[in-house]
Amino acid sequence: MHLWLQIILNGILQGGILGISALAFSLQWGVMNLINLAHGSFQILAAYVAMVLLQRLGLDPFLAMPLVFLIFLAGGYLLQFGIINRVISGNLFMTLLLTYGLDFVLANFMILLFTADYKSVNTPYANSSWHLLGFQFPIVRTLALIFLVILSLLLWLFLEYSRTGRAIRATSMGTEPARLMGLKIPKVYALTFGLSSGLAAIGGIFFGLSNAFSPAAGGPLTVGAFVVTILGGVGTSWGPLVGGLILGVLDAVGSVILGPTYVNIITFGLLLIILILRPTGVLGRAAT
Structure with missing residues (x-):
């Protein structure tokens, strides 16, 4: 019984990292109707930036987190305002094509700078755990869950x-109604993309602290964010928290029962069930 409780606890804590990633993805999708296929590569790039700041400047990833957030916020703002805004009003295929190309460019850029070998953000606490009531609480994943709750609350208050x-x-x-109210849509979109890029960078740092990564790891991160967003509900502040916890627990339990090879069956099986029974997700609401 204790073993199963530890497995469920591990899944809950893993949900924190999944949820932070989906928080950024959901914001882009909910506001701009943009499915960003380069989302995972943004996170991996943030992990590399945190690694370089640690190795070259000795800056702890948690101390570097505000700086990395601001860098990606500014970069995302400029990228959206200068490039993505030019096709955002077109059909969905155009934005998918553009972000897929961006993902390809980022992945190869990272290979050029860091090679395709697996790297990690090595800190004294990266593989350490707190012990409480006989259970292990991995430090990084525990902090990720705490950060997810705080970020979800701050985003809700902000919106x-x-x-x-x-x-x-x-x-x-x-x-159209927003434009008639005097809002400058390109600037709102750019700010939204910048904010979500900053949130993605935070998720990337947590991922780099708890996993080995390479430039090719962006794809699975994008898929995971997509699934969590669907589960929790697109465009909701608390949906990524709920979706991340659900997927984290199911992955942890499923990997023990079926083995890690078949975890994706559970992930996409659950996605299919949610799309059939509740297409808006757990917390999402149908548009009127």
Whole structure:
């Protein structure tokens, strides 16, 4: 019994890393109707940046996190405003094609700089755990879950009560009414993409602290964020938290019962069930 409780606990804590990744993905999808296929590569790039800051400057990843967040926020803003905004009003295929090309460029750029070998962000606490009541709490994954709760709360407060957040929510409901209200849609989109890029960078740092990574790891991260977003509900602040916990627990339990090779069967089987029974996700609401 104790073993199974530890497995479920591991799944819950793993859900923190999955949820932070999906928080960024869901924001882009919910506001701009943009399925960003380069999302995972953004996270891996952030992991490499954290690794370089640690190796060259001795800067701990948690101390570097605000700096990396601001770098990716600014980079995402400029990327959206200068490039993606030019096709965002077109059909979905065009944005998929553009972000797929961006993913290809980022992956090869990282191979050029860091090679295709697996790397990791080595810190004294990366593989350490806290022990409480006979259970192990991996430090990085525990902090990731705490960060996910805090980030979800801050994002909800930002979207609900700030003027900029209300502008983002208004734009997500329809660009034409938002434009008639005087909102500058390209700037709102650029800010949304920048904010989500910063959140993706935080998720990437946590991923790099808890896993070995390479430039090819971006694809699975994008798929995971997509599944968690569907489970929790697109465009909701708390959906990634719920979706991440569900997927984390199911993956942890499924890997023990079926083996790690068949975990994807559980992941996509659950996705299929959710799409059939509740297409809006656990916390999502149908549009009116």
